[in-house]
Amino acid sequence: MEKQRIGIIGAGNMAEALIHGMITSMRFSSQRILVSNRSNRQRLEHLAEKYKVVGTSKKDLVEQSDVIVLAMKPQDLFSVIEEIKEWMRPEQLCISIAAGVDMASIQRASGLELSIVRAMPNTSAKVLCSATAIAKGENATEEQMELARKIFSCVGTVREVEEEQMDVVTGLSGSGPAYVYSFLEAMIDGGHRLGLSQKESTELVLQTLRGAVEMMTATGMKPAELSQQICSPNGTTVAGLAVLRQNHFKESVMEAIKAATLRSKELRKSVQS
Ligand SMILES: NC(=O)c1ccc[n+]([C@@H]2O[C@H](COP(=O)([O-])OP(=O)(O)OC[C@H]3O[C@@H](n4cnc5c(N)ncnc54)[C@H](OP(=O)(O)O)[C@@H]3O)[C@@H](O)[C@H]2O)c1
Numbered sequence: 001m002e003k004q005r006i007g008i009i010g011a012g013n014m015a016e017a018l019i020h021g022m023i024t025s026m027r028f029s030s031q032r033i034l035v036s037n038r039s040n041r042q043r044l045e046h047l048a049e050k051y052k053v054v055g056t057s058k059k060d061l062v063e064q065s066d067v068i069v070l071a072m073k074p075q076d077l078f079s080v081i082e083e084i085k086e087w088m089r090p091e092q093l094c095i096s097i098a099a100g101v102d103m104a105s106i107q108r109a110s111g112l113e114l115s116i117v118r119a120m121p122n123t124s125a126k127v128l129c130s131a132t133a134i135a136k137g138e139n140a141t142e143e144q145m146e147l148a149r150k151i152f153s154c155v156g157t158v159r160e161v162e163e164e165q166m167d168v169v170t171g172l173s174g175s176g177p178a179y180v181y182s183f184l185e186a187m188i189d190g191g192h193r194l195g196l197s198q199k200e201s202t203e204l205v206l207q208t209l210r211g212a213v214e215m216m217t218a219t220g221m222k223p224a225e226l227s228q229q230i231c232s233p234n235g236t237t238v239a240g241l242a243v244l245r246q247n248h249f250k251e252s253v254m255e256a257i258k259a260a261t262l263r264s265k266e267l268r269k270s271v272q273s
Contacts, residue, residue, distance in 0.1 A: 002028050004147060007065030009058060009080055010072035011037035011044055014097055017125035018069065019051050021154035024128065028154070034061045038076070062087040067095060067147065070106075074098040074271045081109040088112060093144040095119055095151070099170055100268040103137040103163060115140040117148040120169050121155060123177050130156030131173040135163040167268065171261030179256055184209065 006028060008015045015035060022028040030052040037044055044055035062068060062084045070077055077098045088094070088110065095117045096106055103116045116137030121130040132152040136145050145160070152158045161169060184205055191201030215226055230237045244250075 001026075002032070002147070002150065004066035005032045005034060005064055006067045006069065006151065007034040007036070007061040008069040008071050009036050009061065009084070010070065010076075011035050011040065011047055011055075012071065013123075014121065014125065015069075015071040016047065017121070017130075017155055018071070018151070019047060019053055021125065021128050021156075022151065023051055023053075025154040027150060034065055036061045038072075058084055059087055062092075065092065067093045067151070069151075070094065070096040070098055072098065074101050074267070077101055077106070077271075078109050081106060085110045085112060088114065090114070093117065093140065093147065095148055097121060099174065100167075100264055100271050102166075102268065103135070107137075113139055115144050117145060118163060118166060119148065119152055120166055120174055121152060122173050125155035128155050131176070132156055132158050133161045133166065133169040133173065134158060135161055135166060137163075167261050167264040168257075170264040171257045171259075174264075175257075175260045179253060180209075 006022070008018065019033055019035065022033060023030050031054065033051070033053040034056050035044065035047055035053055036056055036058045047053055048055040056064075058080070068084075068088070070080065072080055077096070090113055092115070094106065094114050096103070097119045099120065101118075103118050106116055107114055114137070117134055117140050118137065119132055119134045121132040124130050125132070130152070132155065134145070134148050134152060140148075149158050149160075187205045187208075188198065188201045191204060192198050196204070212226070215221075216223065219226070227237075227241070231241070232238070
């Protein structure tokens with residue numbers, strides 16, 4: 001069991017996913033997880049009741065925590081920093097999951113030499129399958145990074161990146177689940193239109209996706225190699241892939257990631273200006 005107290009400011013979707021993951025992992029005790037929000041008391045009571053965590057004020061949370069997780073929307077982050085900076089201590093670790101807010105801006109807003117780690121989990125954290133990227137701030141120690149890894153590994157995998165890569169991470173794994181849902185929807189509807197029930201098509205598609213992910217993970221092979229293995233000359237897969245190629249499937253997906261990455265850069269500028 002970790003002995004540090006983790007204080008989460010913001011009691012929304014991502015906060016709940018983190019609380020759920022930390023408690024399920026049994027690495028963090030619920031009594032050492034504190035949570036606070038702006039005004040929704042019912043929500044705090046709900047989390048306290050369901051996970052036995054401590055719902056409290058921001059002041060108590062900041063004064064009692066070793067780690068402060070900033071889990072509010074980006075546009076709310078700076079007013080929270082303004083409010084809590086007088087209670088913050090230099091030895092605390094501050095983890096921000098706010099999309100598009102860089103660590104230098106948090107540092108500037110606080111006027112303190114904070115140890116900061118920036119994290120970008122994704123929505124699959126809810127089912128403990130997030131692909132989370134974390135970036136180390138200049139004052140954060142290796143021990144603090146290790147603690148951040150421990151926290152986010154409770155909700156999935158953790159990969160360390162440079163902060164400059166956070167916009168790409170946002171466009172790729174942050175928004176990524178939505179691209180996969182679009183692909184899943186297209187496959188399910190494709191099967192349904194050609195005679196399968198919605199249920200049959202959904203089951204077959206979900207297992208096809210699971211199997212493909214598992215094949216790539218287990219074999220370590222590249223997607224193109226695995227795809228090649230399914231293709232026999234003039235066969236069905238070749239016919240299907242030819243249509244995807246004609247319709248610029250790969251280029252479309254790559255363009256989607258680029259558009260989301262650019263949007264992340266634009267939003268970053270608007271949040272910080
Ligand atoms: N959801 C995702 O999949 C995802 C993925 C990656 C990153 N993120 C990032 O995670 C952050 C949280 O997202 P979310 O989806 O969990 O948001 P959310 O469900 O809208 O929750 C936001 C929380 O912030 C609280 N809050 C707002 N202003 C506050 C203040 N001044 N003081 C204290 N608490 C305040 C709100 O409290 P009240 O309800 O009392 O107003 C609410 O509990 C965002 O920055 C987002 O960019 C989310």
